[in-house]
Amino acid sequence: MIPRVRQNTGLGILLMSATALVFALQDGVSRHLAGEYNVYMVVMIRFWFFAAFALALSARGAGGIGGQLRSRHPWLQLTRGVLLIVEVCIMILAFVKLGLIASHAVFVCYPLMVAALSGPVLGESVGWRRWLAIGVGFVGVLIILQPGVAVFSPWALVPLLSAFMFALYGLLTRYVAQGDTAGTSFLWTGLVAAVAITPVGLWFWQPMTAPDWGWMLLLCLTGAGAHYMMIKAYEVAEASDIQPFALLQLVFIAILGLTVFNEDLRLNVVLGAAIVMAAALFTLWRARVAARRALGPSA
Template sequence: MSTQVATSVPDDIAAPRCDPEADLAGRRRIIGIALMCGAVAFFASLDACGKTLARAGVDPLVTTFMRYAASVAMISLFINPVRTPGVVKSRRLPLQIARSLLLFASTALNFLALRYLQLAETISIQFAAPLTVALLAGPLLGEWSSRARLAAIGVGFLGVLVIVRPGVGGMHPAALLCVANVVVYAFYAIITRKLAAYDSTATTMFYTGLAGLALMAPLLPWIWTSPASLTHWALLFGVALFGTLGHWLLVMAHARAPANVLAPFIYTQLLWSVTLGFLLFGDVPSRWTVAGAMIVVGSGLYLLAQETIRREARPAA
């Protein structure tokens, strides 16, 4: 009887037509999301390697240098004056240099903070970077936020205060390094957006790590601390490898799915950080870290939702 009912359903209902383009776009989005989750897993692994090295006494500047030496070497294989003529020419060279130095400083601050703080603490505070970018975009880019967005930004910063707890006995001074990192990274992101109007993506990628390496190379003999074991060398290699693979997957993810689809999955890095922190260091996030992280992530997701609504409304307007 059930077979008879099934065969009596009209063909256009029983076997709906598939839209190949929509189906392909859906599969590409799923792949993009998977790549994004993989990218942030690599970034969390990078932080875990950096924390292990910092606790072992390896200078964070050495770790940062190795991180970007590998990155520059990898990028140069694909983006160089031979394969990409004119890539060295920048219409805003001072901004390119400033951007490179800011990214280098951001990474060094992160590794230094990781010596003292849990992985979950550092990444939770760093999630305030998009909020800071949204706040600075008004005076620096002319992209002013509405009152609702400003309120969400304010709530997000309250979440950071919950994690850091200034004036409370549980605050570690290294948390201020994370706060400084948020500000430094926000200016890096602002400059990146400014450069998009003047230089190609290839040119910006080419300069990403160069200025930091050029600054550090003369200082390296004075700050170099040779890793004490093969394990430490392997961890330095891991920092370089995980960073390079993470950015590679990030680029691949954005080639397959829109940024507004991928952005929420950036926050899965918190799950990886908590897991690695517990397995490798025995760290269990405090209730303050958990509560603050939820506030910061919630504010970030709200801003993302508002931006998505605003972009979708533009064609209709």
């Protein structure tokens, strides 16, 4: 097992907050491009850049590309990459069908899924208080989905599936960090995702205008940067300390949706999202309390 990176909670918070902002900007660009071109092609080009950037970064690291590819958890790294590429495609489809705000109001429940899955995936104990918070959070999701036409559409469930996949991706990222460096996880993520999406993306290739190639470049830069910052955040800080700051993405998304895409901020979405976020924050706090109790008085 590799030596653990020295913990730096302040840096982790900064990285996670920056990740939330960049992810929000990236989602706005993704919605624009996916409204004009096939989703799979857009995601493919994005992850081509991701993989190229990861290879260039690894070539400069200790041991070069070969050294960075050596993983103690190759099958889990493979699973992470596939999970991510499928989750990204699903979420971008939700942006086009439901809008940024409604999609993220549902997606923000993923910390609750992290708590629910932390037992089977990481072997953590989840007490009754956290299970209650998880239940309350999903009541908030129902409030978001219930009113309006969206409740009758299967697209309303798409961001929920995306949240589940992203929660699993985050848990696996934390798990492999016990044996692999951030560089190794970053390289595996880029390569696996690019290889997995390329056959589908090429099949749906469409010519793109010059201005949209500029948006695509911005999407590529933000995609690679955001995922690397998230991996580094999990490496330098405990998940329970920094995860609440990932919820800032919903705030950034709301601003973007209202100002750029002229989306509506419905009352049920505000109320449901507030319930989900409160439940998520409580769940993360309880996870932190449980972790400190497990460490004993020295914590």
